[in-house]
Amino acid sequence: MTRSVTTPRSPLLALEKVEKIFGGLRAIGGVxxxxxxxxxxxxxxxxxxxxxxxxxxxxxxxxxxxxxxxxxxxxxxxxxxxxxxxxxIARTFQNIRLFRSMTVEQNVMVAGFRIHKAGLLSAVLRNQRYMDDEREFRRRAAELLDIFKLKELAAEPADSLPYGSQRRLEIARALMLSPxxxxxxxxxxxxxxxxxxxxxxxxxxxxxxxxxxxxxxxxxxxxxxxxxxxxxxxxxxxxxxxxxxxxxxxxxxxxxxxxxxxxxxxxxxxxxxxxxxxxxxxxxxxxx
Amino acid sequence: MSQFFQQVINGLSLGSIYALIALGYTMVYGILKLINFAHSEVFMVGAYTGFYAAGALGIEGLEQRGAAFPLYLALVVLLVAMSASALLGVLVERLAYRPVRSAPRLTPLITAIGVSLLLQNLGMLVFTPNPRRYPPIIKEVRFELGGVIVTNIKLTIFLVTLALMAGLWYLVQRTWTGRAMRAVSVNLDAAKLMGIDTNRTISATFAIGSALAAAGGILFGLDQITINPLMGTLTGLKAFVAAVLGGIGNIPGAVVGGLLIGLAEQLVAGYVSPDYRDAITFVILIVILILRPEGILGVVRQEKV
Amino acid sequence: MPGHPQLGTKDWLIRVVISSGVVAGIWGLGLGVQAGLIEYVQRIVLLCGINIILAVGLNLINGTTGQFSIGHAGFMAVGAYATAFVGVKLAPGVAAALGAGALADGVVFNVALLVGALLSGVAGLAVGVPSLRLKGDYLAIVTLGFGEIIRLVFNNTKALGSATGYFGDSPAGLPPYTSFFWVWLWVVIVVLIVRNITFSQSGRSLIAIREDEIAAEAMATPTTRLKVTAFTVSAATAGIAGGLFAHMQSGIRPEDFKFEKSIDMIVMIIIGGLGSISGAVIGGIFLAVTLELMRDLQEYRLVLYALLLVIIMIVRPEGLLGTRELSLSFFKRKAGAK
Known part of the structure; x- marks a missing residue:
C-alpha cells in the first residue's frame, strides 16, 4: 500500500471555508x-x-x-x-452502494480499473497482458477480502451478504484503489x-x-x-x-x-x- | 412578409394540436415518471372515434344535400371522442401500467412501447390501413387578411385549444382532483400517506390527458383532412418532444413547447425544405436534452447520494 | 474460474487450430444447409444469425452497461448503406485484380462490412459523446431522435436513392453476397468480441456502471469513456448486421430501419434476459423464427407480437435468463438443485 510522502506537519486533507448551497439552503456554510x-x-x-x-x-x-x-x-x-x-481518496457510502448483482470478489476488482494495463484489445485477444492483469487483481482482491474476513464469501452476490459484511466489503473495495x-x-x-x-x-x-x-x-x-x-x-x-x-x-x-x-x-x-x-x-x- | 405570417398562422394552429397532446404526456410523466408511448395511439383512436361518431350522426347525408353539420352535433362528436379516449387511457393504465408501476424504470417504458405497438396494430386491423378522408364536421370557410389566408378551421383550433386549456387550468388549480394530482406529482408516497387515493388520481390524470389528446385528434383530422392508424406515431413523438422542450412534468411548459415545435416545423418547411420538417423536431429534441435537459420551464433536480 | 497461466506459443497454436476448426465447421455446415434446406428455411437461418449479432451487440450497451438505446436501427442503417455502397463501388476493381468469383466477392464483401462497421462505429461515437451524459428515459429518447434523424438523412440523400432506397448500380440490384458462411462467421466473431469485453476488467466496470454509477465513479472508473466505448462497439456491431442484411436482398430502403426495427432489437434482448449474452442469442433466434412462423397469421401477427411484449413485461420482465449466462456450470447447478 502507498504511504504518504508529505512531511508530517503539512495536512493531507484541508478544507478551507467550504460552502455548499442547495437552492437557497446553506447545507455547509464555510467549514x-x-x-x-x-x-x-x-x-x-x-x-x-x-x-x-x-x-x-x-x-x-x-x-x-x-x-x-x-x-x-x-x-x-x-x-x-x-x-x-x-x-x-477512497470512500464508503452512508446507504451502502455496492454493485449488488456482482460477486463479492468482482466488487473489489472493479476498483482496480485505475491500475489495469490490459486495454480493450488485450481483453478481446485474451493475451498475456490480460492474463497478468486478471491474476494480479484476483490476488489483491483475495488479500483484501482476507483482511476483512470475507474470503469465504468471495463468490457470493454482494446483495446476499448480511448488513455488517456489506459495510466491510465497501471498505475492502475502497482499499483496492490503494488510497x-x-x-x-x-x-x-x-x-x-x-x-x-x-x-x-x-x-x-x-x-x-x-x-x-x-x-x-x-x-x-x-x-x-x-x-x-x-x-x-x-x-x-x-x-x-x-x-x-x-x-x-x-x-x-x-x-x-x-x-x-x-x-x-x-x-x-x-x-x-x-x-x-x-x-x-x-x-x-x-x-x- | 405575408408568407412568413402564413407560416406562423399554420405553425401556431399545428402547434396548438401538439400542445393538446403534449399535455397528456407531461401530466403522466409528472405523476408516474413514465413516457406514455401509448398516448399517441390514444390520440389516433380519438380521431377515429370522431370519424365514426360523425358518420353515425349522418354527416354524409347532410354533406350530399349540401347542408352544414350543425354545431351542437360537432360538439357531440367532440364529447364522444373525448370520452372514448379517456376510457381507453384509463384502461391502458389499469391493465398494463399499474402491474409494472413499482418495477425498475425500464419495465414500464418498454411496456408503454408495447402497448403503443399493440394499439397501432389493432388500429390497422379494426380501422384498416387505408387513409380516410376526415368528415367536414366544420365546413371550411376561407378568408384573407392582408395576404394571409386564414380559415375558420384554424380559428376553431385556436378557440377549442384555448377553451380546453382554460378548463384544464381550472381543474388543476381549483379542484380537489387537481390538488390531488399536484400532490401526487410531488411525492406519490407522501400523498398516499395524506389520505389521497393515488390510484384514483392517476386514473383521473390518464382520463384527462387522453380526453385532451382526442380533441387534438379531431382537430388534427379537420386540419390535415386525412387520418390513418399510424397518424399517432410521428405526431405523438413531436408532441412528446414539445413536452420535453417545455420541461416535462410542467403544464404551461407543454403549451409553450407545443407552439414552438409547430412554429419551427412550419418555418423549416417553408424556408428550408419540406423534406426536413420532421427532422427539425428531432434536432430540437437533441439540442434541448443536451443543453438543458430540464426544458425551458423545468427545474433542475440534483441526485441524492 | 480457472487460474490464469502463462500463455506460451503452444496456447496460441491451440487457439489457431480451434479457430480453423470453427471456420471449417461453419463452412461445412453451410454446405449442408445449402443442400438440405429449402430456400425459405435458409433465409430464416440467415436472419437468425443477423438477429444474434444485433441482439448481442445491443445487449452490451442496454443490458451490460444499463444505458438504454432505443435508436439502434439508425446504426444498422449506416452499416447497411455503407456496406452496400462501398461494395458496389469496390466490386469492379477487385474483380479486375483477382478475377471475378467467390474470392473477389468475399474480399469485397468483408472489406465493405468492415467499412460499414467503422462508419457505424463513428456514428455511434458521434451520437454517444453528447447523449451518454443523459440517463434513463432521456437517453432513450435522444437515441430515438438520433435514429430517426439518421433515417431521415438517408431518406433525403439522392446519391443513395432517397426514399426509394439504394439498389446499387446494376438493374439486378445489390449482389447476393450474404451467405450462411459469412453470416455465421461474423456471428462467432461478434459474440466472441462482446463476450471477451464483458468478462474483462472493462466489462466488470460496465456492469458496475449499470449497478451504481456513483459508486463506480468513486472507484476511479472513467464512466463516460467506458459508456461511450461500449456504445461505439455496440453501434459497430449493428453496422455489421446491417451490412449482412443489405446483401440479403436486392436493395435497402430507409423504411427498413424505422423505429420498429429498434423495438425488434429490444424485444430480442428482453426475451432472453437483459445483460445476458446467451439470452441475447436465444432472443435473436426466437424473434427470427416466431416472426416467420407467424407470417401466415398476416395482420394478426403484429398484434400478437405486441401483446406478447406487453405480457412478458408484466409477467416476467427479467426475461428468460435474467442477467445469468447459459454455461455448463449453469446446467450443473440446475441439476444439483433438483
Missing amino acids: SFAVEPRQIFGLIGPNGAGKTTIFNVVTGVYQPDGGRVRFDGEDISGWPPAKVAARG KLLLLDEPAAGMNSQEAAELEKQIRFLRDELGLTVVLVEHNMSVVMAVCENIHVVDHGETIAEGPPALVKEHPKVLAAYLGEESEEQAVAEYEAVSRPFHDKPPEPDHD
Whole structure:
C-alpha cells in the first residue's frame, strides 16, 4: 500500500471555508478543518448537520459553492469524482452502494480499473497482458477480502451478504484503489456492539499497518470516542467544536446540539446518553 | 412578409394540436415518471372515434344535400371522442401500467412501447390501413387578411385549444382532483400517506390527458383532412418532444413547447425544405436534452447520494 | 474460474487450430444447409444469425452497461448503406485484380462490412459523446431522435436513392453476397468480441456502471469513456448486421430501419434476459423464427407480437435468463438443485 510522502506537519486533507448551497439552503456554510497524515479523524454532528455533504464535496460528487479543498498539496476543489478517487481518496457510502448483482470478489476488482494495463484489445485477444492483469487483481482482491474476513464469501452476490459484511466489503473495495485517504460514512451503522468493536480494530489496522489516513462520519459515539484522535463537530452546516475526544464530548455547544436547548442539569443527566450509541438501527436509506 | 405570417398562422394552429397532446404526456410523466408511448395511439383512436361518431350522426347525408353539420352535433362528436379516449387511457393504465408501476424504470417504458405497438396494430386491423378522408364536421370557410389566408378551421383550433386549456387550468388549480394530482406529482408516497387515493388520481390524470389528446385528434383530422392508424406515431413523438422542450412534468411548459415545435416545423418547411420538417423536431429534441435537459420551464433536480 | 497461466506459443497454436476448426465447421455446415434446406428455411437461418449479432451487440450497451438505446436501427442503417455502397463501388476493381468469383466477392464483401462497421462505429461515437451524459428515459429518447434523424438523412440523400432506397448500380440490384458462411462467421466473431469485453476488467466496470454509477465513479472508473466505448462497439456491431442484411436482398430502403426495427432489437434482448449474452442469442433466434412462423397469421401477427411484449413485461420482465449466462456450470447447478 502507498504511504504518504508529505512531511508530517503539512495536512493531507484541508478544507478551507467550504460552502455548499442547495437552492437557497446553506447545507455547509464555510467549514474549515485539516486532517494530518496517518490520523484517524472524526466528523460528527446531529442528523442533517451536513457531514455527508462535506464528504460529497471532498469526493467531487458535489461542486463546492465556495472555499477550497486541498489534498496532498494540490487544490482538488471541483474535480470530478473519478479523478479525485484516482488521486488517492477512497470512500464508503452512508446507504451502502455496492454493485449488488456482482460477486463479492468482482466488487473489489472493479476498483482496480485505475491500475489495469490490459486495454480493450488485450481483453478481446485474451493475451498475456490480460492474463497478468486478471491474476494480479484476483490476488489483491483475495488479500483484501482476507483482511476483512470475507474470503469465504468471495463468490457470493454482494446483495446476499448480511448488513455488517456489506459495510466491510465497501471498505475492502475502497482499499483496492490503494488510497492515501479513506472516508468512511457511518461504517458502524447497523452493526451490533461486537461487530462495532471488530470495526474499531480494523480501522486502527488500516492506519497502523497500511499507513492510511481515515476520516470517519459516525453516529455510534463509542466507536468515535474509541478510535478518533481528533474530532470535528458540525451542526446546521457550521463548525461548533473541534478537538480531541475528551474535550469535545464535554463541550457545551456539542451537548446542546445533540440534546437541544435544555437546562444544564438535564444535559449533565443525559451526558451518559451522548457517549452511548445514538442509533441501534441503521438510518433509513434515502429515497430518490 | 405575408408568407412568413402564413407560416406562423399554420405553425401556431399545428402547434396548438401538439400542445393538446403534449399535455397528456407531461401530466403522466409528472405523476408516474413514465413516457406514455401509448398516448399517441390514444390520440389516433380519438380521431377515429370522431370519424365514426360523425358518420353515425349522418354527416354524409347532410354533406350530399349540401347542408352544414350543425354545431351542437360537432360538439357531440367532440364529447364522444373525448370520452372514448379517456376510457381507453384509463384502461391502458389499469391493465398494463399499474402491474409494472413499482418495477425498475425500464419495465414500464418498454411496456408503454408495447402497448403503443399493440394499439397501432389493432388500429390497422379494426380501422384498416387505408387513409380516410376526415368528415367536414366544420365546413371550411376561407378568408384573407392582408395576404394571409386564414380559415375558420384554424380559428376553431385556436378557440377549442384555448377553451380546453382554460378548463384544464381550472381543474388543476381549483379542484380537489387537481390538488390531488399536484400532490401526487410531488411525492406519490407522501400523498398516499395524506389520505389521497393515488390510484384514483392517476386514473383521473390518464382520463384527462387522453380526453385532451382526442380533441387534438379531431382537430388534427379537420386540419390535415386525412387520418390513418399510424397518424399517432410521428405526431405523438413531436408532441412528446414539445413536452420535453417545455420541461416535462410542467403544464404551461407543454403549451409553450407545443407552439414552438409547430412554429419551427412550419418555418423549416417553408424556408428550408419540406423534406426536413420532421427532422427539425428531432434536432430540437437533441439540442434541448443536451443543453438543458430540464426544458425551458423545468427545474433542475440534483441526485441524492 | 480457472487460474490464469502463462500463455506460451503452444496456447496460441491451440487457439489457431480451434479457430480453423470453427471456420471449417461453419463452412461445412453451410454446405449442408445449402443442400438440405429449402430456400425459405435458409433465409430464416440467415436472419437468425443477423438477429444474434444485433441482439448481442445491443445487449452490451442496454443490458451490460444499463444505458438504454432505443435508436439502434439508425446504426444498422449506416452499416447497411455503407456496406452496400462501398461494395458496389469496390466490386469492379477487385474483380479486375483477382478475377471475378467467390474470392473477389468475399474480399469485397468483408472489406465493405468492415467499412460499414467503422462508419457505424463513428456514428455511434458521434451520437454517444453528447447523449451518454443523459440517463434513463432521456437517453432513450435522444437515441430515438438520433435514429430517426439518421433515417431521415438517408431518406433525403439522392446519391443513395432517397426514399426509394439504394439498389446499387446494376438493374439486378445489390449482389447476393450474404451467405450462411459469412453470416455465421461474423456471428462467432461478434459474440466472441462482446463476450471477451464483458468478462474483462472493462466489462466488470460496465456492469458496475449499470449497478451504481456513483459508486463506480468513486472507484476511479472513467464512466463516460467506458459508456461511450461500449456504445461505439455496440453501434459497430449493428453496422455489421446491417451490412449482412443489405446483401440479403436486392436493395435497402430507409423504411427498413424505422423505429420498429429498434423495438425488434429490444424485444430480442428482453426475451432472453437483459445483460445476458446467451439470452441475447436465444432472443435473436426466437424473434427470427416466431416472426416467420407467424407470417401466415398476416395482420394478426403484429398484434400478437405486441401483446406478447406487453405480457412478458408484466409477467416476467427479467426475461428468460435474467442477467445469468447459459454455461455448463449453469446446467450443473440446475441439476444439483433438483
